[in-house]
Amino acid sequence: MLNIENVSKIFKNNHKTLKALQDTSLVINKQEIVSLVGQSGCGKSTLLRIIAGLEKTSSGQIKLNNKIITKPSSSISMVFQEPRLMQWLNVFDNIRLSILSDSVKTQRFKINDTLKRVGLENMGSLWPRELSGGMAQRVAIARALAMHPEAILFDEPTSALDPELIGSVLQTIRSLANEGMTMVIVTHEINFARDVADRIIYMDKGIIAEQGPSKILESPKSERLKQFLSSMDEEI
């Protein structure tokens, strides 16, 4: 279980302060799929980075199974907006990065297993430059999966992809959801969030403005969520 307790994050730069998160509290249960939605700059990516241990909180704390986490943990994995594959490592070694402490035999087993799970069986010897954007992002997902984390965080995993490549990545995430993986997904794909998430959290100006099951997207209570959804409709 992931507990986010009264977390605030203030960025200070050249005497300017930006309140990215304000006193945010949230509980994410095991095997739950939570989708964070909201306008750019609303604090959803900051929250994700704090959970991943990549940013420190200004106040408040994050607990995983009642243990406070302040730095990246082997129980939480993250998939970024871009695949972030090392160009100098082939697919096999890119996935290996997340399980370097395992024995070579275990590494080989886990890598082949995760490649199969993301639909890229027998592609371990390819270089990142030989992959399409969608395939590269699936390798990034395989890298996150290989370490057998308790939860995976997705930070807009399809926003850097061409429209025709999005489907394969969403399909991979959807199959993970069916397997019961705990996931926090920041996405602009509202329909996908509605389909896959157990709970939708709408963030606005660093706070959780509204949350609930996916039906809140059909009948939003707050005016701000209504405006957000209509702006998404206009974009579509």
Place this chain on the structure above:
Amino acid sequence: MYIFSKHKKINKLDKLSKNLSNLVLFKLPQPIIGIILPIIIILIWHFLALTETIRSNLLPPPQEVINEILILTRDGSLFSHILITLSRVFYGFIFGAITATILGVLTGVSPLMRRFFDPTIQALKAVPSLAWVPLFILWFGIFEDSKIALISVGVFFPIYLNLMMGIRQIDKKMVEVAHVYNLNSFQTIRWILLPGIIPEWVTGLRSGLALGWMFVIAAELMGASEGLGYLMIDGQMTGRPALIIGALILFAIIRKITAELIYVSSKPFLKWKVSLDTMQEEETNA
């Protein structure tokens, strides 16, 4: 608009390159294509010497140069001249490259080290290389040590600069991946920093070696009793242009071989990188 016209230019260049590739000449194996121009130059040179367009005491015919090299080969001295020049470049390159690699990695990885070392190194870089000669002769004597020290200085700067800049330009996002997956410092250096900077390091090594060859000639011209640079000075003193040209040609050939050695040995580490060079090579092999 700019991008469009640039794209058009690239297309034109691509077409031109393809048309040229279709010529029978360019279908020959690479090493043969590479020696066509030197053969043409030798033929023109031979013609100029034969017609006495240029006086033979200024530009001797090619066969005279070959004779001069054969004389030196027969008495066994050519081999020792080549060997001494090679060993000077080798030791100078090794010392320069090791120092530059250590300092390049330190200043690239640690901002504190960069603030400590880099201003001094940059100031030293501004000193003209030949200005070190008197000091090195004073410190290391007139024999091998001062020459090796001078070559090391030449080799040092390109490797140091390429490496430091290479490490500093590594994408912070990649280091973040290392954090997410709990890589320790050693693993981050082994899997992310070092392989990521190999292209810059190899560029530095190649530039460093080129400068090393320049500096060995400078060192040998200033005072040596052996080496290819010495042969050039000897040829000048004794009025033998054939010896000077012979030494020049040998110098060029050996320098090219050593540069190729670095290129070939670095290739397995750079196969992930797609460059215009790789693409053209792949096309040729296809």
